[in-house]
Amino acid sequence: MVKHRISLKDIAKELGVSISTVSRGLRDHPDISDEMIVRIKELAELRNYSPNPMAMGLLKQRTRMIGVIVPDLVTHFFSSVISGIEEVAKEKGYFVIVSPSNESFLKEKENIGNLMKARVEGFIVCLSQETTDYSHFEQIIEAEIPLVFFDRVCLKEKVPSVTADSFEAARGITHHFYENNARRIAYISGPDHLNISDERRMGYLQGLADCGLEFRPEYLQKCDLSTASAAMATRRLLILPAPPDAIFGINDTVVFAAMKEIRNFGLTVPKDILLVGFTDEFHATVVNPMLTSVMHPTNEMGKVAASLFFELTDNVGFPPKSVELKTKLVIRESSVRK
Amino acid sequence: MVKHRISLKDIAKELGVSISTVSRGLRDHPDISDEMIVRIKELAELRNYSPNPMAMGLLKQRTRMIGVIVPDLVTHFFSSVISGIEEVAKEKGYFVIVSPSNESFLKEKENIGNLMKARVEGFIVCLSQETTDYSHFEQIIEAEIPLVFFDRVCLKEKVPSVTADSFEAARGITHHFYENNARRIAYISGPDHLNISDERRMGYLQGLADCGLEFRPEYLQKCDLSTASAAMATRRLLILPAPPDAIFGINDTVVFAAMKEIRNFGLTVPKDILLVGFTDEFHATVVNPMLTSVMHPTNEMGKVAASLFFELTDNVGFPPKSVELKTKLVIRESSVRK
DNA sequence: GAACTTTCCGCAAAGGTTTGCGCAAAGCAT
DNA sequence: ATGCTTTGCGCAAACCTTTGCGGAAAGTTC
Numbered sequence: 165m166v167k168h169r170i171s172l173k174d175i176a177k178e179l180g181v182s183i184s185t186v187s188r189g190l191r192d193h194p195d196i197s198d199e200m201i202v203r204i205k206e207l208a209e210l211r212n213y214s215p216n217p218m219a220m221g222l223l224k225q226r227t228r229m230i231g232v233i234v235p236d237l238v239t240h241f242f243s244s245v246i247s248g249i250e251e252v253a254k255e256k257g258y259f260v261i262v263s264p265s266n267e268s269f270l271k272e273k274e275n276i277g278n279l280m281k282a283r284v285e286g287f288i289v290c291l292s293q294e295t296t297d298y299s300h301f302e303q304i305i306e307a308e309i310p311l312v313f314f315d316r317v318c319l320k321e322k323v324p325s326v327t328a329d330s331f332e333a334a335r336g337i338t339h340h341f342y343e344n345n346a347r348r349i350a351y352i353s354g355p356d357h358l359n360i361s362d363e364r365r366m367g368y369l370q371g372l373a374d375c376g377l378e379f380r381p382e383y384l385q386k387c388d389l390s391t392a393s394a395a396m397a398t399r400r401l402l403i404l405p406a407p408p409d410a411i412f413g414i415n416d417t418v419v420f421a422a423m424k425e426i427r428n429f430g431l432t433v434p435k436d437i438l439l440v441g442f443t444d445e446f447h448a449t450v451v452n453p454m455l456t457s458v459m460h461p462t463n464e465m466g467k468v469a470a471s472l473f474f475e476l477t478d479n480v481g482f483p484p485k486s487v488e489l490k491t492k493l494v495i496r497e498s499s500v501r502k
Numbered sequence: 503m504v505k506h507r508i509s510l511k512d513i514a515k516e517l518g519v520s521i522s523t524v525s526r527g528l529r530d531h532p533d534i535s536d537e538m539i540v541r542i543k544e545l546a547e548l549r550n551y552s553p554n555p556m557a558m559g560l561l562k563q564r565t566r567m568i569g570v571i572v573p574d575l576v577t578h579f580f581s582s583v584i585s586g587i588e589e590v591a592k593e594k595g596y597f598v599i600v601s602p603s604n605e606s607f608l609k610e611k612e613n614i615g616n617l618m619k620a621r622v623e624g625f626i627v628c629l630s631q632e633t634t635d636y637s638h639f640e641q642i643i644e645a646e647i648p649l650v651f652f653d654r655v656c657l658k659e660k661v662p663s664v665t666a667d668s669f670e671a672a673r674g675i676t677h678h679f680y681e682n683n684a685r686r687i688a689y690i691s692g693p694d695h696l697n698i699s700d701e702r703r704m705g706y707l708q709g710l711a712d713c714g715l716e717f718r719p720e721y722l723q724k725c726d727l728s729t730a731s732a733a734m735a736t737r738r739l740l741i742l743p744a745p746p747d748a749i750f751g752i753n754d755t756v757v758f759a760a761m762k763e764i765r766n767f768g769l770t771v772p773k774d775i776l777l778v779g780f781t782d783e784f785h786a787t788v789v790n791p792m793l794t795s796v797m798h799p800t801n802e803m804g805k806v807a808a809s810l811f812f813e814l815t816d817n818v819g820f821p822p823k824s825v826e827l828k829t830k831l832v833i834r835e836s837s838v839r840k
Numbered sequence: 841g842a843a844c845t846t847t848c849c850g851c852a853a854a855g856g857t858t859t860g861c862g863c864a865a866a867g868c869a870t
Numbered sequence: 871a872t873g874c875t876t877t878g879c880g881c882a883a884a885c886c887t888t889t890g891c892g893g894a895a896a897g898t899t900c
Binding site: 525554562 | 859
């Protein structure tokens with residue numbers, strides 16, 4: 165059992181005053197004399213007093229905790245978004261509890277249930293790839309608990325969100341491929357219901373149309389964001405009679421897996437196939453050749469998500485905002501033909 | 503403000519019984535009749551009641567939260583360790599609050615201060631690379647709060663810990679290099695005060711001695727675990743009059759940075775330089791050539807750390823345990839010469 | 841000197857839950 | 871009928887902090 169922690173009662177007893185005097189003294193209440201305030205603060209400091217958040221929480225019905233649900237931990241993308249969230253949250257005196265769903269719908273629901281039980285004051289969420297049923301979010305909305313989505317979002321008419329300009333980014337990639345003499349351009353997508361999959365697919369189609377290229381269904385392959393299924397999607401492209409001469413994937417991890425498969429096939433990047441990813445992970449510059457990728461303003465995404473969150477507590481009843489941040493294509497070796 | 507949550511009082515009022523009856527009924531107390539228990543549970547379920555953790559916490563001085571401090575989020579290593587911790591913690595009805603220190607001593611201290619304020623029931627910690635002053639941990643020990651270290655550890659005589667067999671692993675790497683005809687073997691270390699740095703260095707030295715190779719100080723370069731300093735350490739090796747023909751690094755991220763530097767230098771792996779890393783990240787199989795690395799039983803490390811944590815609450819006063827887990831060298835292209 | 845005002849404290853209720861202990865009613869033994 | 875035991879509840883204290891409001895003592899005004 166933990167040693168007894170110092171409470172207002174202990175301070176009060178030692179100073180020979182009441183608990184309410186100590187409580188007010190620590191908060192510079194005008195009813196308390198300056199002399200008394202000094203005595204109280206000095207002793208509190210000496211005794212290493214800090215208020216008990218459970219008592220405060222019980223009284224004010226506040227935990228000062230925000231639940232953040234991400235589908236994956238091990239990417240710079242999410243790490244940087246979380247950093248942005250924490251920066252804004254900390255300014256407001258809030259904790260962030262990160263709960264990875266590991267791309268599992270059931271785990272996502274379970275995490276939300278657990279965080280509800282822990283009485284977090286609200287949620288900032290990026291959907292798992294399996295999530296198509298949003299009823300667990302409807303319950304949060306129903307309970308009037310603040311909720312914000314980022315990157316992979318849903319219920320935009322009810323919940324504020326911050327995303328990236330995926331459509332334009334995918335369109336830009338397709339243009340970039342075309343400008344590097346690629347004519348058989350493929351896209352390895354994720355699950356259809358994810359807004360990022362769909363927006364990138366639409367951008368890809370628009371890009372093809374822009375360049376006067378015909379859409380070929382066999383050049384649009386899906387995977388479930390695992391490296392194994394990404395490898396299989398790549399294989400399906402490579403064994404085509406007229407395999408693609410350029411491929412982009414829904415994120416860098418998918419493209420890393422594609423890169424392995426291309427190499428296993430005895431082909432080389434960029435000579436045989438141009439390659440581009442999304443999210444610009446650290447390893448984009450480690451792999452050989454270095455990977456062209458779409459850089460997201462991830463830290464800003466986190467900050468915007470947290471700002472939207474705090475705006476919610478101030479502005480109940482306003483229509484939810486949707487913020488779209490601009491991305492940038494970082495061109496490296498993998499997508500350039502001399 | 504959040505809508506009113508259902509409390510025992512509400513259930514009691516609706517059933518026309520007392521709060522203590524409802525409280526006991528929900529817990530199958532023998533003083534409460536079976537009939538009453540059924541009525542109470544049915545209504546609680548219908549009203550979606552869940553106990554308020556702040557009230558419980560105030561009463562029992564428990565938060566059911568464990569603070570987990572890791573130096574870095576974006577590696578499969580830490581992600582998998584955290585998974586192991588969470589698995590055991592969840593079995594015990596506990597939450598895990600993950601606080602990354604981002605390899606910063608000050609951030610580590612701040613995180614601990616914040617988690618103390620949040621009244622987590624204890625800590626499971628992996629040291630930041632900057633940590634040489636352990637007074638913030640001494641304070642935890644002093645307060646009789648459970649504390650366990652993993653991977654990068656300190657205060658082993660006071661605090662239970664779980665590590666990997668770094669000495670044997672480094673020794674094995676050195677042997678492996680030797681068996682692949684490397685004779686100028688280098689090690690890119692981390693900060694000296696980290697046990698993993700030191701143990702791997704000792705294993706390296708032992709391995710050199712085993713193979714009848716002379717230790718050359720210029721083949722032992724240090725970095726601070728950032729990719730920039732890893733690149734510089736690599737450069738210092740490459741510009742030597744007799745540069746190494748094999749290099750291993752303290753972790754995969756360091757080795758990925760080395761890989762880039764070697765390529766920038768116009769050299770190739772493994773033809774010119776054999777390469778090996780630690781922690782066997784996912785990208786070890788993406789990079790070309792695929793990287794040989796030391797695989798750690800990370801999920802088990804997490805489970806052992808959490809088990810040690812819960813043992814602490816049961817067995818106060820016992821000498822702290824030190825568990826060392828076995829690693830495995832996964833041999834791939836980067837360290838094999840035909 | 842009396843009446844009124846100001847200063848600077850303290851009491852106790854409240855948040856939600858657990859639990860020691862008390863009590864009324866029913867059951868049982870003599 | 872009486873006395874004892876068992877059953878099945880309820881009361882209220884406790885955890886820690888904030889805060890509305892009350893009150894004693896000092897200060898001010900007439």
